[in-house]
Amino acid sequence: MLVVDRMLPKRDGLSIISELRSKGDDTPALILSALGQVDDRVTGLRAGGDDYLTKPYAFSELLARVEILGRRKGGRDQETVYRVGDLELDRLSHEVRRAGQQIPLQPREYRLLEYLMKNAGQVVTRTMLLEHVWDYHFDPQTNVIDVHISRLRSKIEKDFDESLLRTVRGAGYMMKAGGDGSMIRLRAMLSTTAVQLSALYLGLFALCAVALVFYVTSISVGMQHERIQAVIGSELRIIGGAYRSNGIAGLVRSIERRARQPGGNLYAIASPTGELIAGNIAAIAPGVLDAEGWTASPFRYERLGDTASDDHQALAQVVFLPNGMRLMVGRDIGEREQARGLVRQALVTALAIMFAGALGIWFFVGRRALKRIDHMSEASKKILAGDLSQRLPVNGSGDEFDRLSLSLNTMLGRIERLNEGLRQVSDNIAHDLKTPLTRLRNRAEAALASDGGPEAQQQALEQMIADSDQLIRTFNALLMISRVEAGSSTARMSQVDLSGLASDAAELYEPVAEEEGISLTSDIASGLTISGNRELLAQALSNLIDNAIKYVGDGDAPTINIRLAREKGMLRLSVIDNGPGIPADRREDVVKRFVRLDESRSKPGTGLGLSLVQAVAALHGGSLELTDATPGAEINPGLAATMALPGKT
Numbered sequence: 001m002l003v004v005d006r007m008l009p010k011r012d013g014l015s016i017i018s019e020l021r022s023k024g025d026d027t028p029a030l031i032l033s034a035l036g037q038v039d040d041r042v043t044g045l046r047a048g049g050d051d052y053l054t055k056p057y058a059f060s061e062l063l064a065r066v067e068i069l070g071r072r073k074g075g076r077d078q079e080t081v082y083r084v085g086d087l088e089l090d091r092l093s094h095e096v097r098r099a100g101q102q103i104p105l106q107p108r109e110y111r112l113l114e115y116l117m118k119n120a121g122q123v124v125t126r127t128m129l130l131e132h133v134w135d136y137h138f139d140p141q142t143n144v145i146d147v148h149i150s151r152l153r154s155k156i157e158k159d160f161d162e163s164l165l166r167t168v169r170g171a172g173y174m175m176k177a178g179g180d181g182s183m184i185r186l187r188a189m190l191s192t193t194a195v196q197l198s199a200l201y202l203g204l205f206a207l208c209a210v211a212l213v214f215y216v217t218s219i220s221v222g223m224q225h226e227r228i229q230a231v232i233g234s235e236l237r238i239i240g241g242a243y244r245s246n247g248i249a250g251l252v253r254s255i256e257r258r259a260r261q262p263g264g265n266l267y268a269i270a271s272p273t274g275e276l277i278a279g280n281i282a283a284i285a286p287g288v289l290d291a292e293g294w295t296a297s298p299f300r301y302e303r304l305g306d307t308a309s310d311d312h313q314a315l316a317q318v319v320f321l322p323n324g325m326r327l328m329v330g331r332d333i334g335e336r337e338q339a340r341g342l343v344r345q346a347l348v349t350a351l352a353i354m355f356a357g358a359l360g361i362w363f364f365v366g367r368r369a370l371k372r373i374d375h376m377s378e379a380s381k382k383i384l385a386g387d388l389s390q391r392l393p394v395n396g397s398g399d400e401f402d403r404l405s406l407s408l409n410t411m412l413g414r415i416e417r418l419n420e421g422l423r424q425v426s427d428n429i430a431h432d433l434k435t436p437l438t439r440l441r442n443r444a445e446a447a448l449a450s451d452g453g454p455e456a457q458q459q460a461l462e463q464m465i466a467d468s469d470q471l472i473r474t475f476n477a478l479l480m481i482s483r484v485e486a487g488s489s490t491a492r493m494s495q496v497d498l499s500g501l502a503s504d505a506a507e508l509y510e511p512v513a514e515e516e517g518i519s520l521t522s523d524i525a526s527g528l529t530i531s532g533n534r535e536l537l538a539q540a541l542s543n544l545i546d547n548a549i550k551y552v553g554d555g556d557a558p559t560i561n562i563r564l565a566r567e568k569g570m571l572r573l574s575v576i577d578n579g580p581g582i583p584a585d586r587r588e589d590v591v592k593r594f595v596r597l598d599e600s601r602s603k604p605g606t607g608l609g610l611s612l613v614q615a616v617a618a619l620h621g622g623s624l625e626l627t628d629a630t631p632g633a634e635i636n637p638g639l640a641a642t643m644a645l646p647g648k649t
Contacts, residue, residue: 001070003062006033006044014047021048028069032057052131060171064123082117085164085177087156089117098156108133109152116165116175125172149173169370202358206351213347217340224339225315228331229294232317235265235329243321251327252278264332266301266314272324279328280304289326292318298333313337372401388416440467496534498571498647499526502541502564509545513560518552520545522562528571530647532620540616543609544575544641552579553636570622571647576629578638587626610641617643 002020004013017029028051031044036054044052051065082089086099094110096103105113112133116124126145130136153165166174235258242254255267259280268279274289276282283302288295298313316330375393382390391412392405447460506522513520530537545562552558563574582590591614614624622645629638 001066002027002029003066004029004031004049006031006035006040014044014049017048030062030065030069032062060123061125061127064125064172065128067122068119068124068128082114082120084117084120084175085162086160087117087164087177089114096156098160101159103155105152105155109148109155112148112152113156116173120175123168123171123174128172169374198358198361202354206354209350210347213343217343220343221340224333224335228315228333231265232315232329232331235267236317236319239267239327239329248321248323248325255279255327264335266303266316266328266330266332268326268328268330270326270328272326274326277325281328284328288316289318289328292320295330369401376401376405383412388412388419436467436471440464440471443467493531493533496530496532496537497528498530498537498573498645499524499528499564501534501538502562502573505538505541505545506562509542509549513549516549517558518549519557519559520562521559524562524564525566528564528566528647530571530620530645532645533616536616536619540613540643541573541575543613544643547609547641548575548577548579548639551639552577566647569646571645572642573645574640574642576638576640578629578636581628581637581639582626590626591624613641613643617645621646 002017004017006013008016013031013033017031020027020029029049030051030053031049032053032055033040033044034055041052041054050069053062053065080091082091088097089110090096091114096105096110096113112129115129115132129145149165149167156165157163162177164175164177166176168174239251239254239258243251246253252269255269255278258265259267259278266279266281268281268284268289269277270289271277276284280303281301282304285299285301288299288301294317295315298315301312301314303312312332312334314330314332316328319327319329321327372393372395379390379392391409394402394405394409396402443460443464447457447464450456450460502524503522506520506524510520541562545560548560552560557578559578561574561576563572563576565572591610610624617624622643625640625642625644627640627642629640631637
């Protein structure tokens with residue numbers, strides 16, 4: 001099996017495959033490449049590749065394709081009959097039967113079922129079905145495969161209890177006999193991150209709990225063992241005193257008296273042959289009295305008055321007397337073993353409860369996560385199909401799925417607005433660019449057909465140059481807006497004296513305004529600076545002033561005021577006029593490309609000025625605000641176009 005990348009460091013991967021094929025080497029070859037166009041795929045397959053997978057890819061799909069190629073090499077292509085459970089497909093007669101019942105299929109349905117049965121037991125992705133059944137080397141981004149699978153499933157499973165064609169969520173489909181799809185769903189749920197993390201936490205907690213319980217148990221047993229030894233030693237000292245004072249008779253009396261006392265102590269006197277003479281023990285395990293000292297391990301015994309069902313264990317110390325008799329003093333350890341058993345039972349019960357609870361949590365969390373992912377996948381399919389108004393579902397829980405959905409929805413909203421803007425731009429380009437191009441062509445034709453001499457031709461050329469300059473300005477504005485929105489100018493950021501820049505602009509446009517009969521004034525605070533691009537800021541301010549001069553109107557005493565001030569931590573650079581202003585319901589439109597309120601296009605301009613201003617403001621972390629200069633005025637409310645920019649104190 002070969003997995004070959006087309007774009008290798010020193011040679012094309014396709015040349016390697018072609019060379020192998022020319023030498024008769026038919027090793028299956030899977031091509032991996034970022035070149036995913038139809039022509040690229042066809043070229044790769046014709047070069048000798050057995051399969052073609054584009055980057056980026058899911059590892060599960062790569063593994064499935066490798067396994068299928070491996071089985072294909074193993075000779076399954078030579079089989080004439082495919083069987084999955086009680087479903088049988090005869091490749092020679094093109095007949096499909098299930099449980100002996102013939103199932104009529106359309107040719108495409110037959111090919112679909114043949115491919116699925118050929119790869120039975122393996123996940124087959126939708127892309128693989130498109131490639132091998134329909135010979136489509138691209139994803140049409142629709143649910144066409146799901147529809148065909150649904151129709152095929154209705155035919156081969158309609159009157160049968162067992163489901164053979166199963167859907168593997170998020171992966172594809174699988175033909176497999178035996179049971180239902182519950183194991184597949186369970187495996188899918190167990191593969192989720194939430195369930196795996198839960199299993200890891202449960203395992204770690206259970207391990208720590210078991211270690212802690214065994215540690216506590218061992219400590220407790222050790223302490224009880226030491227306590228038993230201390231009690232037995234104390235008893236031996238008391239009994240030894242009686243033996244030294246009164247001999248064997250005193251020893252026996254002391255043993256009998258203590259044996260009658262309640263408690264867990266054990267006493268016994270035995271003959272040299274091991275026969276019990278006195279004490280509270282009826283029988284003892286063989287060999288216990290044969291060695292002097294502590295018993296090596298707990299031993300079994302019977303107390304006087306015990307029934308056959310009673311079972312006791314004890315630890316003891318054996319002492320050999322000078323006359324050969326044996327003295328044993330011990331302690332029953334039933335309480336210790338009972339405590340150990342209770343601890344073990346408690347541990348097993350706790351672990352069982354934890355395991356049952358973990359299974360419930362796994363089922364709930366895993367199923368919920370899969371359902372959320374399914375909903376997101378369905379919404380994504382609709383979006384890929386072209387419905388950009390769709391949004392990923394948000395349930396308001398604030399979990400990681402919600403945060404991801406909110407981020408992607410914001411991105412989708414931005415994409416939708418850009419697409420809408422693109423459609424509007426296309427419409428406006430048809431008007432704003434086609435008209436001057438047509439005029440340019442007409443003037444060229446007129447100049448060629450004119451007999452007015454060199455002077456008329458020169459005039460026509462000058463007009464054509466003017467039209468060309470207007471087109472160039474339009475394209476330059478479009479390029480500048482695109483570069484600003486892409487952030488390509490951020491590398492040229494520096495400290496800009498915004499006060500000086502505004503003063504220079506006022507000085508630059510004052511003669512122009514004066515020629516138009518407009519009074520241009522300025523109210524600029526000194527010493528205000530900003531981190532930005534001086535050329536872009538100057539271009540944006542020039543656009544605002546130029547718009548104000550063009551649209552302030554011919555009313556009484558038209559005025560324009562350039563104002564710069566710091567308000568609430570923001571630098572507000574405004575161009576304010578007393579003209580007709582912009583209606584409130586059109587202010588969102590005028591910042592779009594090629595949108596002009598002058599529908600007749602009688603005034604010079606491209607409709608890109610405010611778009612550029614908005615892009616420059618956004619690049620500097622600010623915004624463009626359009627408001628009435630005189631709020632509430634019915635006639636000539638004016639316009640206040642303000643760039644609100646962040647500025648350091």
